Amino acid sequence: MDRGRFIEALSRRRLLLVPVSCSLSPVSSAAMPRYNHATIEPKWQAYWETHQTFAAPRLPSPGSKKLYALDMFPYPSGDGLHVGHPEGYTATDIVCRAARMQGCSVMHPMGFDAFGLPAEEHAIKTGEHPRSRTEKNIDTFRRQLKSLGFSYDWNRELATTDVEYFRWTQWIFLQIYDTWFDGEAQRGRPIRELPIPDDIRKQGEGAIRAYQDEHRLAYQTEAPVNWCPALGTVLANEEVVNGKSERGSHPVVRMPLRQWMLRITAYADRLEKDLDSLDWSEGIKALQRNWIGRSTGAEVDFYIGEPAPDEPACGEAASAAAEAASPRAGSPQAGSPGPSYAAWKKARDKGGFPRKPEDDVLRIYTTRPDTLFGATYMVIAPEHPFVERLTTASQQSAVKSYCEAATRKSDLDRTELAKEKTGVFTGSYAINPVNGERVPIWVADYVLISYGTGAIMAVPAHDERDFEFAQQFGLPIIQVVAKTSAPDKAALGEAASAAAEAASPVIECLAAEGVAIHSGPYNGLSTAQFKKKIAADLASQGLGREAVNYKLRDWLFSRQRFWGEPFPLLHELDSAGKPTGLVRAVDEKNLPVDLPHLEDFKPHGRPEPPLDKAPDDWLYPVIDGNRYKRETNTMPQWAGSCWYYLRFLDPQNDKAAIDLEVEKAWMPVDLYVGGAEHAVLHLLYSRFWHKVLYDRGVVSTPEPFRKLVNQGMILGENNEKMSKSRGNVINPDEVVAEYGADSLRLYEMFMGPLEATKPWSMQGVNGVFGFLNRVWRLVVDDRAEAMVLSAAVVDRPPTAEENRVLHQTIGAVTADIATLSFNTAISRMMEFTNHFTAASERPRQMLEKFVLLLAPFAPHVAEELWQALGHAETLAYEPWPAFDESLAREDSIEVPVQINGKLRSKLTVPAEADAATLEAAALADQRIAELVAGKQIVKKIVVPRKLVNIVVK
């Protein structure tokens, strides 16, 4: 049936000739049939639309290859299309048009990423509903895109704001919500398959649900937001500048709010590993790997003793220099490890390393467990849960004010470059498990609560940051790694007296790997050997274990906005109207959850999301006698763009997000082109969703985008980034009006390599416009009174010479399209045109092939010329000109002759001349003979087809 529909589409396309020949008349009636883009382009765009020329079949036609070429769909901003958009769009369009001519089934859709802040801000200001503003912008974008002649199947157009689209975005969210990650199997599984531990089961249904909720890929947490009391709304990070609101410069405070998170970190390993299978540039892969930031090391527990709030403070020293604290038996707070430490160690030796740290230890993560002997202090993040209990009475006020200051700082303030390290001593100590040394514990904001365990052992001799901190606060620095070259004997010998050695000041920080010193039994080991050995030793004593960490954080997936997808979730309320903490997913059959009607879009002045002011009948549904409150957060803009490539394949499906048969036939995306600004987040989020869907059997491929290309940025004529403030923005509409879409397309492809950043040049546009005019005159007599072919167009087969030029062009253009080297493809077509502009005869069938080559690049003028050459149908499905290597081959070539590597003469020889022939010809050459005369020939290098080089003395 699907095939039937496709065939029907095909026949419709092929039937239509009558109206076409009629519409030729306006051109022919013109006094002079000059190249006139203003009439040609709308004419063919209308033709393609009427005849559904580019409608894609439901499934690829049997026996043909499929091509799914996807553009990153635009956000329809109020400014309209930017010249950067058509760059990537033209590239994929060329590939698609060429592929159709090469017999591929092509999927080439377009849509709009239409949720977003600007429409909502506009709504707040004017009261106009974001939907109406968004639709107007989409209309502009659609018109502009259509004016450029892209061969999209517009029947598949979608916007992420379409209720029928976000119905399935919500459905996918529910799949994610319903999934937990099985670490053993490394895959997401339905929550009902989550094994429930017995002790949880015993506690009853509530405990089981809580346990499940803890394991879902979508979970709730408290996360800080930028609350602006003056504006009465929560701001996005980019709306906050220097701690003030971007609009109005009002103060912004960070406050915790209940948020939804997606557990993308569970997929970190797969997201990293599967990059290997993708045809993406190494640069982009590196960017993603970097972002994921996998590191391997060890978790180690440092004993700190039982919490004992009433125990008198012991470490009085604010700086470790004065740290000759009086020995006190028992706890680590005493001068030396006592009985309780020994008991703890014994217990660990027997019981092993616990999954979750107990209260008597500080667990740290390090990538350099080989430097454990060099740990001279520890640092915990200001948000670390142990801060309070580790702070001694005398340090209380200092620590408290330090931590408060840290919460006020934004992330940016805390990570400011080259800023001085700050921190404060807690007064407490931990015991280093490898040598029993007491190490002071500090609080400092250079340690992040969100990475690792939020606590570190500091090894100032071998870590730049620790080094800086230690210098700042006069903490000891002990070198435990020597440079690889010569582990000096003396150092090794002295290792026993490491403590004495500690006194000797180290003034340099050596972060590189090397050989262990001052490390007891480990002295002399290389960093790699040491790491391996200590990991095993720590594990066997129950003191540590190997661990992996990622820079990647879980994805903060909720926004306090109106204009986004509502979450299909309900919070159960008790009889008093208070949330019970239980969450219920909206039934699939009740999707979509549409946005409620609001009287206006003005902020309600509370940090809660705008949907909090929705009418009660939306906000408080009653199901089975239970009252619920809807989730009022909305999804971030990323959500809709995470899966649009799937919906394009089956946009009308009201039974499923996508039909599996369709998905199997078209996925993965074969070519995905877009700006590098999405190289990290969009692609990572999208790949993450795809992997969850893969695990849940919704899609059949582990990765969505096989080949990815990032187009380069287009700069203004002054070599600066285009921006309104710089006044160098080029409006595509104006270029189309003056030069036409074909010229715009051609110019953007001719500027340089697709991936390069390159400046705009109106003279360059004029240049390719001139080329299209020359092509036009190659075929059409533009001085005639009517639309007639140039007198030079003749009906005879091409000569060998003509074929040679033609087939060289076919070969080069075909190969260049395959490698996306459009700039060189165009230059080859220019050479063809230059060559035949000078010719007095141009065989028609040669011109036809040339027009077909040009068609993917400049489709409108190509269609018009194709018609002028006597064809009634569109050329969109004409077979691509076949390359015949034997016709392209030159009979005779020029071969340079060098003497001592310098060009001295050139030989014209048969192309297949062998080395002996070439050598003889070179020596026989008059000029060469003169230059060689009287000299001794040392060596002769002869490379057939390439060159002859004679080395003389």
Next chain:
RNA sequence: GCCGGAGUGGCGGAAUUGGCAGACGCGCUGGACUCAAAAUCCAGUGACCGCAAGGUCGUGGAGGUUCAAGUCCUCUCUCCGGUACCA
């Protein structure tokens, strides 16, 4: 700092496995057409020396490998993008 990418005429950019550096376009110069201009067509156009034939230099810089280097190796400078205390 770290990770990517890139440096070639006046400008945008070409150059299989190392094999004639500067394809193609813009700009510029000269010529044809024109009363003139635009448009178009033809020719020239890396720098320097030379009347010419021809020669010397030349792909950010310095070394190196090679008969031969824009291309490979070492060091180095500059620009662009990403990232930023991730232990």
